Amino acid sequence: MARIVLERFLQEKEQAIPSKTLINSMLRDPSQIPDGVLANQVYQCTVNDCCYGPLVDCIKHAIGHEHEVLLREMLLEKNLSFIAVEGHIIHWIESKASFGDESSHQAYLQDQFWSYWNRFGPGLVIYWYGFIEELDCHRERGILLKDCFPTDIVTLRHSMAQR
Structure with a gap:
């Protein structure tokens, strides 16, 4: 869900479809997201992801x-x-x-x-x-x-x- 929201946010901001590389980079490091509220929400989604999050990876x-x-x-x-x-x-x-x-x-x-x-x-x-x-x-x-x-x-x- 965070990926979809981030893609739409960047698409509206840049008026272009963002690259998968950029999206993945921002999902790994939400501090790169220019909107602080969205960055925090993406971070929370990533941390709490019970299937693919960093805790599950560990x-x-x-x-x-x-x-x-x-x-x-x-x-x-x-x-x-x-x-x-x-x-x-x-x-x-x-x-x-x-x-x-x-x-x-x-x-x-x-x-x-x-x-x-x-x-x-x-x-x-x-x-x-x-x-x-x-x-x-x-x-x-x-x-x-x-x-x-x-x-x-x-x-x-x-x-x-x-x-």
Whole structure:
């Protein structure tokens, strides 16, 4: 709502459509808004935003970091570097402390996962809060999805001992 009000305010003031860069800059730093009352209202909206505000960003960042530390501890405890999960070799693991919905997963595929796959080979994405099962459709190409650290892993050490 603050974005829309700010856009309209600037549009009337400048008689032109403001750029997204300018709007985003003013939303991040409301002191740039030339009207003091509006600047304060935009600041209040941003601070109290329960979905995208700075407090929510801090919480999301902390939860994400917590899950990365948890994953690192699990890997170190088991002394793992490369593993096989459900018959697939895994060279990298990405920890996502979120639910894997279609839109965020497609963005992650484009921005992160395929580039990891190109650099390191097959990998595993752990969506700690679950994911839509239909999104786990790239296994044969080398990207697996799970909602927890796999318990059915096979290591090189493990497979050599069985021989």
